[in-house]
Amino acid sequence: MGVRGLETYLERNSKGACYKVDIKEIISRYRQETGKNPKIVIDGMSVLNHLYNKKLPWLSGGQLKEFYEVIREFIIAFISLGAELISFFDGAPAATKRSAWIKRRLETLADIYALFDDLAAGADPLQVQTDRKNMIPPNSGCVIMHVFHIYGCKVYKTILECDAEISKFALKNDCLAILAQDSDFVIYEGAHYYWSMKNFDLDTMTTLNYDRIKLANSLRIPPQHLPLVASLMGNDVVPYDLVMPFKKVLLRSLSRKNYVDFSTCIERVSDYVRRLPVGPAIYNYLPQIAKEVFCDESKTGLLYDSLLSYDLHTESPDIFKTGNDHWDSVLELVREHHINGYGPACLYGIVHEQRYWGSTGLEDFRINDLPPAQLVLRKLRQHIYGILLNEKPLASNQIYHEVKELVMTGPTSLESDVIVNAIPPQVEHPGLKILWNEKDRSIDNIRWSLVGEAVQISPTLIYRLPAHLIVPSLALSYLLKQGLVVSKWEIDAVLSSAIVLRELSPDNLKSLPLKIPDTRSIRLQTIFTRTYASIIILLQVCGNPLPFDNIVATNYQDGKLFLLKYTDAKNGCSISKLCDYKVNHIETFNLITDFISAAS
Known part of the structure; x- marks a missing residue:
């Protein structure tokens, strides 16, 4: 999910941190300069969501044979340019995300009930699909992984957080780009480019690039401070509602109840963060930050967990031993x-x-x-x-x-x-x-x-x-x-x-x-x-x-x-x-x- 509102801010107000790119041109230039085939890391579920819903109806229950062809064309488009695709897919939900997972399932159920009510009232199915939140048909994930395997693309399924594992892989393997749609990717270190899947055009091989360094420059902070800004704006670890009072204090006045202008807010949060040290020393300041932001020093651990979630240089064990x-x-x-x-x-x-x-x-x-x-x-x-x-x-x-x-x-x-x-x-x-x-x-x-x-x-x-x-x-x-x-x-x-x-x-x-x-x-x-x-x-x-x-x-x-x-x-x-x-x-x-x- 990432930082709510950051994607829109990047596209509208970020002073050059979001711009259109020609993927063919970038890949060609990379191959000429390095003599290597570029590695492009794919967020598999993001590709599935956006390619399926751009091309095919989801309400019917799955156009999987057509989807197979869509994915095949997608893969061939990159392979024909000399790119190596590496895809990552989500594993099972983490136990720590239980509350968020339940909330989303109930929100989806409410949306489905409204969808059925619309259909029962005689609404046009195509219009219903447009008006309601997209749902991925059963077995489509199985199909997309199968096609990636067939075309020799490396497929990984994650054990920890998918966006973190993608970014860590991209950083470690000097990948040219990440193709995904989660604003957390502009917070992480990672590939040289972060390409938008939502804006990806298969016919022209163009999309938008979200630029981490230019975002930091536009906010007048070092890139190492972006994880703290994301944490204080609200992200997957720090609940959005928990930081709202702090944002209201920073903005001092609101134009209407419970509304916070994102552009002004992220700039004020960046002003707050700018005075703090960069690097490991920031962890010594977390109790003070928790006290100022949440009025509760016991929330220090929450900030610590959030910053740690963006740290790609620490290893998290995923192998468990039982003794048998x-x-x-x-x-x-x-x-x-x-x-x-x-x-x-x-x-x-x-x-x-x-x-x-x-x-x-x-x-x-x-x-x-x-x-x-x-x-x-x-x-x-x-x-x-x-x-x-x-x-x-x-x-x-x-x-x-x-x-x-x-x-x-x-x-x-x-x-x-x-x-x-x-x-x-x-x-x-x-x-x-x-x-x-x-x-x-x-x-x-x-x-x-x-x-x-x-x-x-x-x-x-x-x-x-x-x-x-x-x-x-x-x-x-x-x-x-x-x-x-x-x-x-x-x-x-x-x-x-x-x-x-x-x-x-x-x-x-x-x-x-x-x-x-x-x-x-x-x-x-x-x-x-x-x-x-x-x-x-x-x-x-x-x-x-x-x-x-x-x-x-x-x-x-x-x-x-x-x-x-x-x-x-x-x-x-x-x-x-x-x-x-x-x-x-x-x-x-x-x-x-x-x-x-x-x-x-």
């Missing part, structure tokens, strides 16, 4: 997979902290026709926990391993953790090292046995399915076993959309209209896509018994296509029409419906 050599080796395996961008972020949090976070989706808990997605998926998660934690020694007073879940299932669901038991596997479990590293076919049989047990389906039935449709087939079967109440035509809609997707090009899909027949279609799509995500996690935890090209959701998830099939199925269209009158699609449809019947 075997389990510690498993923890290291999970850590290495996590850091190198393989598998979902939640796995690291589950094995290290035994905690799972579940965010807000396009669900309306005011209506009880569908269960909360996180609730219906809990049993599947319990099996996943059992596989992940199988080798961890139990405490003397434990029968099962426990995992703390903080998941959105309604307005009051985030008030406290829910403790759930891991369900240990009853079939052979050779250990995560073997599951994740061994390529032997006999291990694949064990992997499928673990998958089958988790979804209560015989592996012999799974083997009959087309490989690229195993995920949606297992998802549908699981949901029906859990008692999801849906009409047959709704099952027909999701199945047919998954089946016909493979033969449709991104251009075909782009031409489809966005038509939302009712809010249930969106809410149902949320349950389906979140179940796909959980099945993907299950397959990854079991060591990917399928090539990931068959697992990734571009094979079967397309929001606009599903909504069109949903409308057709609701209107009584035949299976033949839903399958685009293609014999191979109809045969696959019958195969999967037979599988679901046999598995029930």
Whole structure:
């Protein structure tokens, strides 16, 4: 999030600290001057947010095949210039950010309720998307990391704060630029340039550069003082509300209640900071600053933590030892997979902290026709926990391993953790090292046995399915076993959309209209896509018994296509029409419906 208001200040009032740049020209000049290919560090979630929402509708539930092409074009645009891309993605939320995480989830829920109310009142879906806060569709993060891997780009998933790890990497590796959208990047040391993802134009390869040195010069402070200015303006560590009284004192009078002019304020804060020493000596002044700013010397630790969060020269340990050599080796395996961008972020949090976070989706808990997605998926998660934690020694007073879940299932669901038991596997479990590293076919049989047990389906039935449709087939079967109440035509809609997707090009899909027949279609799509995500996690935890090209959701998830099939199925269209009158699609449809019947 960074410093609220700083981005706007940079773009409007910063006296040359923000300016347009030609990326092609900068890369070309760098290569000529150094004889090297420049390293450009990408904030993966920022790229995902801005590229997806600039190019594609998010309300439909995920245009992932089209998104694949968007990301591919993005990567090729940089690679063709001779740049090396290194992408970073967020890990699981930090426990220290719990309150902020909950606040954002509840704000998102309120926005979703307003969105559904607008749609129910007949609002145009495209206008609703424009008016409401963007949401990233399920499984899009999995797609973007997959494409980066395919094109040989280094992918990292962070353990600590993502912006700090990006900046530290950029500083250590002399990177040309960071491409992101978080004002904290102009506070950190880091790359030579900080390029704005929000203003990035893929067609012209231009954007805005936020200049740290020129910002400091415009405020008449040394760059080393920027972290203290950020702390006193309010950032991710020091709450904005906590520094408001101090700002009011600095400004002395306000034009209206609770309004602080950012330009004047940051200049006054800089005036205050300018008299203080630079470097380590500043830490000796923190008690005095806390007393003057907060009227509370006990807040010294908060200022210390904030300054430390910007210090890229200190090492923060992220490796935890339990004293059990075997389990510690498993923890290291999970850590290495996590850091190198393989598998979902939640796995690291589950094995290290035994905690799972579940965010807000396009669900309306005011209506009880569908269960909360996180609730219906809990049993599947319990099996996943059992596989992940199988080798961890139990405490003397434990029968099962426990995992703390903080998941959105309604307005009051985030008030406290829910403790759930891991369900240990009853079939052979050779250990995560073997599951994740061994390529032997006999291990694949064990992997499928673990998958089958988790979804209560015989592996012999799974083997009959087309490989690229195993995920949606297992998802549908699981949901029906859990008692999801849906009409047959709704099952027909999701199945047919998954089946016909493979033969449709991104251009075909782009031409489809966005038509939302009712809010249930969106809410149902949320349950389906979140179940796909959980099945993907299950397959990854079991060591990917399928090539990931068959697992990734571009094979079967397309929001606009599903909504069109949903409308057709609701209107009584035949299976033949839903399958685009293609014999191979109809045969696959019958195969999967037979599988679901046999598995029930």
